[in-house]
Amino acid sequence: MATPVPGYNIAFKIGNKTLAGRTQDDLTIAAKTKESLTKDDSGATQVSITGHDVTFRATGLIDVTSGSSSILDRDDIIVDVLKTGSQAILAFTYTTTSGKTLSGNCVITNYSESSNSSDDATYTVDFRVTGAVTAS
Amino acid sequence: MAVPGYNIAFKLDPSSTGDPDDAVTIAGRTQDDLTIAARTKESLTKDDQGATQVAITGHDITFRATGLIDVTGDYNRDDLIDLMLSGDPVDFFYVVDGGAAYTGSCVMTNYSESSNASDDATFTADFRVSGDLELYVPEE
Numbered sequence: 424m425a426t427p428v429p430g431y432n433i434a435f436k437i438g439n440k441t442l443a444g445r446t447q448d449d450l451t452i453a454a455k456t457k458e459s460l461t462k463d464d465s466g467a468t469q470v471s472i473t474g475h476d477v478t479f480r481a482t483g484l485i486d487v488t489s490g491s492s493s494i495l496d497r498d499d500i501i502v503d504v505l506k507t508g509s510q511a512i513l514a515f516t517y518t519t520t521s522g523k524t525l526s527g528n529c530v531i532t533n534y535s536e537s538s539n540s541s542d543d544a545t546y547t548v549d550f551r552v553t554g555a556v557t558a559s
Numbered sequence: 560m561a562v563p564g565y566n567i568a569f570k571l572d573p574s575s576t577g578d579p580d581d582a583v584t585i586a587g588r589t590q591d592d593l594t595i596a597a598r599t600k601e602s603l604t605k606d607d608q609g610a611t612q613v614a615i616t617g618h619d620i621t622f623r624a625t626g627l628i629d630v631t632g633d634y635n636r637d638d639l640i641d642l643m644l645s646g647d648p649v650d651f652f653y654v655v656d657g658g659a660a661y662t663g664s665c666v667m668t669n670y671s672e673s674s675n676a677s678d679d680a681t682f683t684a685d686f687r688v689s690g691d692l693e694l695y696v697p698e699e
Binding site: 444455473474475476484485486487488489497498501504505506507508509511512530531532533534535536537538539540541542543544551552553554555556 | 560561562563564565566567589590591592593594595596597599603607608609610611612613614615616617618655657658659661692
């Protein structure tokens with residue numbers, strides 16, 4: 424019998440801190456492929472994996488008051504967003520209760536905020552892994 | 560604690576007062592969007608074994624202001640069109656109640672209007688930051 428994992432039991436963390444106001448964490452692992460097709464393949468393309476592009480997207484409600492030793496609030500996130508060079512490389516973990524934890528380094532490739540007249544303001548942050556991912 | 564959308568404001572400072580309280584919001588505004596996109600460079604050596612190394616070299620920062628067209632407010636539709644056609648840079652502030660405020664200079668890169676038979680006419684204005692996005696620190 425399947426044991427589904429509630430979404431709130433999965434957490435993406437930067438420097439062991441979750442993002443304030445978080446509502447959703449998305450992980451994408453896209454394979455980089457190379458193809459070959461010889462005459463002897465008779466039209467059946469051979470595909471092999473040469474590596475992976477690993478990205479995370481964190482979405483949430485903007486929160487400017489909950490920053491702490493375990494939480495990055497909106498202003499903390501923007502500080503990281505604007506970093507360049509070696510300072511922009513951030514350690515991450517992606518934890519699932521009772522499952523494996525993914526860890527490694529990443530950079531922030533996109534940050535956006537949206538605020539309208541009637542709803543709570545929201546943010547979206549895109550992270551791209553630099554280097555290898557460890558599953559433990 | 561979540562921030563209501565109406566507590567965030569993109570403000571223009573055409574007189575370069577340097578004070579967010581003297582900067583103006585755009586009349587009829589309904590939505591302000593901020594996007595910070597990293598410019599990246601990649602490297603991949605044989606020893607990386609397929610794990611691409613990614614570095615951040617800079618950022619492209621844009622704002623999008625959306626609203627209902629208003630020709631009577633303080634900084635209204637006609638002012639936006641004047642700004643667009645001038646091509647001049649304009650100072651801005653991006654403020655959040657209870658949070659940090661950011662400032663810098665931007666140029667308007669796109670302006671559009673939409674008007675149909677049944678709804679209020681709307682505008683969309685796109686701004687791109689020229690130079691750095693700076694944390695605003697009030698003078699003592």
